[in-house]
Amino acid sequence: MPAIDLSVFDLFKIGPGPSSSHTIGPMKAGYEFIQAARALPAEALAKAAGIEVRLYGSLSATGKGHGTDRAVLAGLLGRSPESCSPDFLDDLARTPLAGRPVDLGGVRLMLNAGNVIFDAVEHDHPFNNTLVIRLTTADPQAAPLLEREYYSVGGGFIQIKGQEEPPRGTPLYPYGTMAELKERLAENDLSLPRLILENEMAVTGADETTVMAGVDTILRVMDAAVSAGLAAEGVLPGPIGLARKAKRILERSRIKSQVQETIIGHMCAYAFAVAEENAAGHIIVTAPTCGSAGIIPAMARIMRTRLSLPEQSIREGLLAAAAIGFLAKHNATIAGAEGGCQAEIGVASAMAAAMLAQASGYGPHVTEHAAETALEHHLGMTCDPVGGYVQIPCIERNAVSVVKAYTAFIIASDESPATHKVGLDQAIAAMMDTGRDMSCKYKETAQGGLAVCVATC
Ligand code: SF4
Incomplete structure (x- = not known):
């Protein structure tokens, strides 16, 4: 088994409650997705018409109670867990269906809680807490402009399907147990x-x-x-x-x-x-x-x-x-x-x-x-x-x-x-x-x- 190369600040993360898997992880996923979307070519972004978030597993089963919908929405609206104010989250909770703008570099989309779908509790994704986010066009038959599958693996950590973790330094004193x-x-x-x-x-x-x-x-x-x-x-x-x-x-x-x-x-x-x-x-x-x-x-x-x-x-x-x-x-x-x-x-x-x-x-x-x-x-x-x-x-x-x-x-x-x-x-x-x-x-x-x-x- 490889040596532990976790950081103290991977474990102790500052952010909003009430559940690291259900709020901090999904907020990070939303934030990461919007940064990736902004990096798309202008001609692709010009076709963007909406964002769809699907929650699976326990994110679907208990996501409403945990506030997963507003957490992922806050991430999509450009808030990271460390910087998001509780007032912003309280406001999202108070008026979930009010449209809020997200700017994708010249293209403006309006988002609200309706963009977040509580999908299947039982599913075939490899991790229980899965969310899939898509940047869609006006044509429902067309492939999404961007699709990412995120796994909220606990403690606010996320993994992205098909992506390796960025390389880290090697621990000076390696241990796994x-x-x-x-x-x-x-x-x-x-x-x-x-x-x-x-x-x-x-x-x-x-x-x-x-x-x-x-x-x-x-x-x-x-x-x-x-x-x-x-x-x-x-x-x-x-x-x-x-x-x-x-x-x-x-x-x-x-x-x-x-x-x-x-x-x-x-x-x-x-x-x-x-x-x-x-x-x-x-x-x-x-x-x-x-x-x-x-x-x-x-x-x-x-x-x-x-x-x-x-x-x-x-x-x-x-x-x-x-x-x-x-x-x-x-x-x-x-x-x-x-x-x-x-x-x-x-x-x-x-x-x-x-x-x-x-x-x-x-x-x-x-x-x-x-x-x-x-x-x-x-x-x-x-x-x-x-x-x-x-x-x-x-x-x-x-x-x-x-x-x-x-x-x-x-x-x-x-x-x-x-x-x-x-x-x-x-x-x-x-x-x-x-x-x-x-x-x-x-x-x-x-x-x-x-x-x-x-x-x-
Ligand atoms: S693991 Fe479950 S029961 Fe325990 S603190 Fe977290 S949400 Fe509550």
């Missing part, structure tokens, strides 16, 4: 965050200052999402009518007795805050996905405010968390549509456990065991969002699983490495096997589990 990663660390006498940083620089060509400035930006946006969610009140968008709870949980944690005012109450409030911001379609950081975006920011806020860990340790913890996310993505999946919720919330919890272990000064064995323990106790977790909205069970799941990450760290840090029986590679392999065997009903299609047993919308 946790076992190999530990070998590289021992051979080169490196700390885990240092190795991840060295590989990041080799793969992306960025220098250390640039990479660490990017890490600081990610941590800042994560913390801003915690603050925004704690300040917000009211009901989340969508037909469920789910009330925000983060602020109340924090207030109750503060006024309760010393015994009850635990770290757990604060951790839950922080995780709720970001998960609610995600559900509102506001800006979050994929960690590793939108649905699981509350876990690492909650852990980071706890590390800063309750554990008084220095900022440099938190930075290093984030790099260790990235290593766990890389391994899960490389050897299994981080997409709920492929592996169920174990691949999103489970991996996020494993990343947060590793982050805490690293930042607390433990070496790679404890960091691995913390991650493994967290992931192991999410195995089999299905993805069954009620009504297709990333609200129930997703928001509470962020809170429960940041607590699980903390518990996993306590277990791992209190254990001798020699007595730990399950490796992270084994837990990741088990997650992949379980995900493959999981019925499609439980993989972000809202056709099974809570999604059918809870009739709220």
Whole structure:
């Protein structure tokens, strides 16, 4: 298997919620398509009459609830996930059928939600989350001027049919598994965050200052999402009518007795805050996905405010968390549509456990065991969002699983490495096997589990 050549910023991406597969990926696809269309020859563009987007798989099954139509539309209208304002998305949601112009270099087309078609849930494309975008002429029988097939493969990543990934640098310390990663660390006498940083620089060509400035930006946006969610009140968008709870949980944690005012109450409030911001379609950081975006920011806020860990340790913890996310993505999946919720919330919890272990000064064995323990106790977790909205069970799941990450760290840090029986590679392999065997009903299609047993919308 090739070495991991992912970037930290592939994993931690800034963009609008509520689902990296359903919003950030499709928005990127729309944005990429419009750039490709603009590069067509003028004589081809002169024949352009419309744009058609077809959504397949879970993009079709739950795309309405996740806002996939407005996300892809925003991309086609020239917004990228990093630059798109939540207000623009809120406006698209408020007036979906209002025509909005897109300029293809002299040719102007009007787009609205009617350009996006929710097609087959069961299909023959090679990836569940598929979208096909076509630039059409006025003649319905004519071949499209441009057609691209995109796969939204989780965590906001997209692949384009027939296109190779652009070449990247070669990692300085190649590894594909946790076992190999530990070998590289021992051979080169490196700390885990240092190795991840060295590989990041080799793969992306960025220098250390640039990479660490990017890490600081990610941590800042994560913390801003915690603050925004704690300040917000009211009901989340969508037909469920789910009330925000983060602020109340924090207030109750503060006024309760010393015994009850635990770290757990604060951790839950922080995780709720970001998960609610995600559900509102506001800006979050994929960690590793939108649905699981509350876990690492909650852990980071706890590390800063309750554990008084220095900022440099938190930075290093984030790099260790990235290593766990890389391994899960490389050897299994981080997409709920492929592996169920174990691949999103489970991996996020494993990343947060590793982050805490690293930042607390433990070496790679404890960091691995913390991650493994967290992931192991999410195995089999299905993805069954009620009504297709990333609200129930997703928001509470962020809170429960940041607590699980903390518990996993306590277990791992209190254990001798020699007595730990399950490796992270084994837990990741088990997650992949379980995900493959999981019925499609439980993989972000809202056709099974809570999604059918809870009739709220
Ligand atoms: S159930 Fe889990 S995987 Fe599915 S949308 Fe919610 S957070 Fe994501």
